[in-house]
Amino acid sequence: MVGIRSQPRDAYASSVPSTSRDARADTAGEPRIEAARKFRKFVDHDFSTVVDTKGGFLAEEDGGVGSAGRGNMGGDGGDGGRPAHMTLAEWERLQLKKSLQRRKEGPFEPGLSVLEGGERKKCRECGSWEIDWVWEEVFGTEVCARCKEKFPEKYSLLTKTEVKDDYLLTDPELKDPELLPHLSKPNPHKSHWHDMMLFLRYQVEEYALGPSKWGSAEALDAEFAKREADKKKRKEEKFKSKLTELKRKTRAEHYRRAAREGGAGGTFGDKVGGGRHEHEWGATVEDAGRTVRACVECGMEVEEVEL
Known part of the structure; x- marks a missing residue:
């Protein structure tokens, strides 16, 4: 019978990678694992001590333990500015007392005081x-x-x-x-x-x-109606002004297109359809507060301003 030769313990130990960490070993003396370089530059805030003052960069200070949880005047900075010598129950009782005093409720309600009936x-x-x-x-x-x-x-x-x-x-x-x-x-x-x-x-x-x-x-209703009428009038005047400007631009574009189709390829006054057009202006007409004169043949309008 041929015996089986046992391998030494060193053979198994050599097969374990050197980078493997033994959780059973005492690693107290080993150096700590540091964070990556890109994660080192940051500001660590303790959100348990941060107080929202609803005022941007302005904090309300009253020189004491704070105002209803605002500020951080002394103490350990926790629980909204609770002083170090005060327990959490005492701090909550103090805040409740301040809230009742501010709203004039409970024992601070003047109607339930010992004032005389006439007062x-x-x-x-x-x-x-x-x-x-x-x-x-x-x-x-x-x-x-x-x-x-x-x-x-x-x-x-x-x-x-x-x-x-x-x-x-x-x-x-x-x-x-x-x-x-x-x-x-x-x-x-x-x-x-x-x-x-x-x-x-x-x-x-x-x-x-x-x-x-x-x-x-x-009188209030009359003033309201007057302002509404003025507002409507201004709105209509603005609409008419924009409509007149739109008509003027549309008419100018129409004449330019007609000039291009006639082969002249130019501006007003050029030959259109084989001939040169001469405007024959009619009489002046008042149109929405403007003095307008129109051509008898083509209908082009111009606005005249009297100085």
Whole structure:
């Protein structure tokens, strides 16, 4: 019986490529794998600390821990500017408190305070104490949420464009807070656009239909009709002007084409069809504010300007 000769262990070890990495080996002392050269030049941002201030390069600073999550005044920079000594629950409680204080809700609602009955402000429609304190501060109007929905003809909000188009008010009038107070809100279409200016309907109507502006709804309608008529007139004049220019260009192109077909190959006054055409101008005619004189034979028109 012939025995089988066993191969030494070195024969198997030599067959392993030198570039193969042994995961069982301790690689702590080996050099780290570096990134390619084209990936080395980049800026590493920590997006957990980035705050959208809605102001481009301008950041709102209040000297403290930030304003409702804006800014990064001190602290570790995480959680929208949360200070290092404050836990996440405490930070959320502080932000909720600031939000309620800004909107005048919850414990900061003046209607639920300990004021005397005569000092409390009531709704101008139903007498309720649950009024909208933001409207009271901005518009100076005491009205509750129920009455705002019940009387939309008085308490609905109008945009700046609607006020300009419907009541024919100007930009200086709308930008005067003493004349017409407005409520600013972020634009729902684009966050980087200007804030919306919302006006209270009954305040706009009191000013627009009052003696300081148009005086009455009939006068406003008459002014609106007058502006629409002027706009229509300007549009018609512009159309007639372009139509006259188009006729002039078409007529000139017609004569050039006729000259080429006649073999003359030139401009006005050349021989057309074997002869030379002499214009015989007729009397002047007023046409849409213009003085026009036409040729009796070919119908060509020229415009005369009197100096």
